[in-house]
Amino acid sequence: MTSIVTAAIILIGDELLSGRTQDTNLRTIAEFLAPLGVEIRQARMIPDVHETIVATINELRASHDYVFTTGGIGPTHDDITADAAAAAFGRSIDVREDALALMQPWYAARGQEMNEGRLRMARIPDGADLIANPVSVAPGFQLGNVFVLAGVPSVTRGMLQDVGRRITGGSVVHSRTVRAAGVREGDLAGPLGELAKATPEASLGSYPFMRLKGADVEYGSNLVARSRDREAVDRCVASLADIVRSLGGAPDIDPKD
Amino acid sequence: MTSIVTAAIILIGDELLSGRTQDTNLRTIAEFLAPLGVEIRQARMIPDVHETIVATINELRASHDYVFTTGGIGPTHDDITADAAAAAFGRSIDVREDALALMQPWYAARGQEMNEGRLRMARIPDGADLIANPVSVAPGFQLGNVFVLAGVPSVTRGMLQDVGRRITGGSVVHSRTVRAAGVREGDLAGPLGELAKATPEASLGSYPFMRLKGADVEYGSNLVARSRDREAVDRCVASLADIVRSLGGAPDIDPKD
Numbered sequence: 289m290t291s292i293v294t295a296a297i298i299l300i301g302d303e304l305l306s307g308r309t310q311d312t313n314l315r316t317i318a319e320f321l322a323p324l325g326v327e328i329r330q331a332r333m334i335p336d337v338h339e340t341i342v343a344t345i346n347e348l349r350a351s352h353d354y355v356f357t358t359g360g361i362g363p364t365h366d367d368i369t370a371d372a373a374a375a376a377f378g379r380s381i382d383v384r385e386d387a388l389a390l391m392q393p394w395y396a397a398r399g400q401e402m403n404e405g406r407l408r409m410a411r412i413p414d415g416a417d418l419i420a421n422p423v424s425v426a427p428g429f430q431l432g433n434v435f436v437l438a439g440v441p442s443v444t445r446g447m448l449q450d451v452g453r454r455i456t457g458g459s460v461v462h463s464r465t466v467r468a469a470g471v472r473e474g475d476l477a478g479p480l481g482e483l484a485k486a487t488p489e490a491s492l493g494s495y496p497f498m499r500l501k502g503a504d505v506e507y508g509s510n511l512v513a514r515s516r517d518r519e520a521v522d523r524c525v526a527s528l529a530d531i532v533r534s535l536g537g538a539p540d541i542d543p544k545d
Numbered sequence: 546m547t548s549i550v551t552a553a554i555i556l557i558g559d560e561l562l563s564g565r566t567q568d569t570n571l572r573t574i575a576e577f578l579a580p581l582g583v584e585i586r587q588a589r590m591i592p593d594v595h596e597t598i599v600a601t602i603n604e605l606r607a608s609h610d611y612v613f614t615t616g617g618i619g620p621t622h623d624d625i626t627a628d629a630a631a632a633a634f635g636r637s638i639d640v641r642e643d644a645l646a647l648m649q650p651w652y653a654a655r656g657q658e659m660n661e662g663r664l665r666m667a668r669i670p671d672g673a674d675l676i677a678n679p680v681s682v683a684p685g686f687q688l689g690n691v692f693v694l695a696g697v698p699s700v701t702r703g704m705l706q707d708v709g710r711r712i713t714g715g716s717v718v719h720s721r722t723v724r725a726a727g728v729r730e731g732d733l734a735g736p737l738g739e740l741a742k743a744t745p746e747a748s749l750g751s752y753p754f755m756r757l758k759g760a761d762v763e764y765g766s767n768l769v770a771r772s773r774d775r776e777a778v779d780r781c782v783a784s785l786a787d788i789v790r791s792l793g794g795a796p797d798i799d800p801k802d
Contacts, residue, residue, distance in 0.1 A: 303752055305585040306720065307575025308769065311568075314590070318564025328562040330597075331590040333571070336750075340587075363731045364751040365738035395731075405734025424755075440753055463563065474620045474652075477662025481622035493593075494621040495560055496697055498681075512565065 293458030295321055296348040297331040300341060300359035300369055301439060304333045313358045313437075313444045320448045324457035326354060336360055341372035349376070349434050354455065359439030361428065363405035369436060370429070374413035377431050384412040387427055394425040420450040430454060459516040464542050466528040469508035471537035476509055479531045483524065490515035490524045508537075550715030552578055553605040554588040557598060557616035557626055558696055561590045570615045570694075570701045577705045581714035583611060593617055598629035606633075606691050611712065616696030618685065620662035626693060627686070631670035634688050641669040644684055651682040677707040687711060716773040721799045723785040726765035728794035733766055736788045740781065747772035747781045765794075 297317055303309040314331050321328060329352060334340050341360070349355045360369030374381035387410040395402050409426035412418065419428035419435065423446040428437045435454075437447045468476060473496040484492045493512040498505050511532070513524035525541060532539035554574055560566040571588050578585060586609060591597050598617070606612045617626030631638035644667040652659050666683035669675065676685035676692065680703040685694045692711075694704045725733060730753040741749045750769040755762050768789070770781035782798060789796035 302748070302750055302771070303769070304571075305575065305588060306718075306771070307572045307579065308720075309752065310572055314561075315564045315567055318562065322564065329592065331562060333588040335586065362751070362753060363734040365734070365741045366748075366750050400729065400731065403731065403735060405738075406731040408734065409731075440755070442755065461563075463565075472657065474657065474660065474663040474666075477620040477622070477665065478660055481662075484622045491559070491623075493559055493623050494619070495566065496619060498697070498699065512560070514559070514563070 291325075291458040293324075293326045293354070293456070294329045294352045295326050295354040295356060296329055296352040298341075298344055298348065298355065298357040299331060299333045299439075300336065300357055301333075302335045302366075304359075305335055312441050313439065316441065316445055317356055317358075317448070320452070321455075322463075323460060324452065324455050325460040326455060326457055327461060336366050336368055338368055338372050338375070341369060342376045345373060345376040345434060349432065353433060355434045356437060357434065358437050358444050361409065361426070361436060361438055363408050363426075367408065370411050370413065373416075373429075373431055373434060373436050376434075377413065379413040379415060379431070381411050381413045383407055383410045386418060387412050390418075390427060391425055417454075419447050422446045422449065461514055461516055462518045462521045463512060463514045464521050464525045466511045466513075466525055466532060466542070467508065467540035468511055468528075468532040468535075468537050469506060469540065471509065471532055471535045472507050473509045475535050476511070476531065479534070480511065480528075483527050483531065487520065487524055487527075489517055489520040492524060492528075548582075548715040550581075550583045550611070550713070551586045551609045552583050552611040552613060553586055553609040555598075555601055555605065555612065555614040556588060556590045556696075557593065557614055558590075559592045559623075561616075562592055569698050570696065573698065573702055574613055574615075574705070577709070578712075579720075580717060581709065581712050582717040583712060583714055584718060593623050593625055595625055595629050595632070598626060599633045602630060602633040602691060606689065610690060612691045613694060614691065615694045615701050618666065618683070618693060618695055620665050620683075624665065627668050627670065630673075630686075630688055630691060630693050633691075634670065636670040636672060636688070638668050638670045640664055640667045643675060644669050647675075647684060648682055674711075676704050679703045679706065718771055718773055719775045719778045720769060720771045721778050721782045723768045723770075723782055723789060723799070724765065724797035725768055725785075725789040725792075725794050726763060726797065728766065728789055728792045729764050730766045732792050733768070733788065736791070737768065737785075740784050740788065744777065744781055744784075746774055746777040749781060749785075 416429035
């Protein structure tokens with residue numbers, strides 16, 4: 289039996305779309321979800337616009353098992369994700385005592401005032417479960433199948449530690465890479481396509497690269513076999529290595545899974 | 546008069562969603578579009594699934610002035626973006642002579658066979674305009690308001706050189722940053738929110754950071770003012786610097802625009 293569990297990721301923030309900030313949270317979440325057997329089906333980057341956040345959460349939570357948002361739960365006026373998540377679920381939102389109880393001793397110990405901005409980070413939708421923040425205390429939260437996380441990468445990563453136990457995973461997708469340096473993707477394409485047709489139980493991807501090697505440009509491709517069936521991946525890897533060898537290359541086979 | 550011109554970006558490829566590959570093309574395109582006065586309203590990362598690509602192109606081209614796709618126009622079986630773009634526009638697609646005429650001398654000069662995989666890269670939708678590829682010759686294409694670009698970052702960047710002339714831009718969004726190191730976002734939030742309320746002609750963002758500084762963690766925030774009105778940005782920057790100073794910080798003001 290192969291159970292497929294899906295997720296969608298919503299990366300929130302004007303700075304991602306303006307090019308100011310390079311997102312890295314998608315990859316962090318992908319690496320967190322892969323061993324749990326949760327497949328990310330899409331990711332969206334959207335601006336700090338209330339209606340857009342509400343509509344995107346509602347569209348994606350209806351069509352995926354899990355939704356993760358990052359960004360927009362800090363202390364400033366442009367941090368509007370918590371309110372938007374509450375609106376998406378039709379919940380009220382206010383400063384919540386349980387969030388405040390976590391935050392007050394933290395700030396008190398650091399001599400930082402519990403001002404309006406910091407209080408804003410204790411605004412949690414009614415009925416949401418808190419997600420612990422081991423980095424800077426102000427919590428994220430879970431509403432139904434939606435996990436609302438911070439956007440600062442170290443905090444996003446920290447919050448994921450309190451998410452794993454809430455996930456009912458599925459069949460893990462296994463993946464191995466055969467690196468074909470010095471072999472051109474245009475020459476790999478034919479035999480790769482035949483292998484893909486012959487092994488529908490695995491998906492094969494080809495990711496070309498170019499890099500300087502001394503005075504030359506070295507061309508090559510990373511050939512990736514993915515499947516919920518680990519043996520199918522291993523069979524494909526052997527065939528991929530044969531293809532690379534048949535084209536005069538020396539395959540570099542990823543042993544990890 | 547401020548004319549607002551919008552774009553959506555579609556980043557195509559299983560490898561982006563699996564976490565295998567870190568996208569950098571969004572940022573490249575954002576930096577390309579900003580000086581043209583084109584505002585990216587959303588970006589989506591989607592897998593190599595025909596129906597998903599078709600539906601996403603059709604949804605976004607109807608609601609944005611321009612759409613850019615990256616990825617999936619190489620020689621292998623999993624490169625299905627060209628066919629999906631053709632389907633989205635109801636066009637036929639086949640190997641096109643003009644694309645072939647570009648590619649044949651290139652491959653001939655390099656002693657590379659014009660095999661089925663490479664021919665696949667000459668498949669261009671009927672009526673599409675080619676986009677030159679100065680890196681590896683196989684072209685991208687434009688169909689209506691949709692630009693279909695390669696996914697390999699150097700090739701994406703190269704293709705953009707042939708896109709600028711096709712864009713009718715809008716009012717440029719000016720942006721300047723005041724770096725407030727050593728000032729906590731929770732303390733900035735109050736005065737920042739008041740400034741945001743008082744200057745609706747600009748949008749103010751706060752992007753906190755933490756970093757190791759010797760044995761300590763330094764906290765701070767990058768405060769960004771954005772507006773189509775350059776003077777409004779400059780006024781905000783002066784006010785932001787005052788706010789940082791009032792909190793005991795030394796603002797580092799980005800002079801560029």
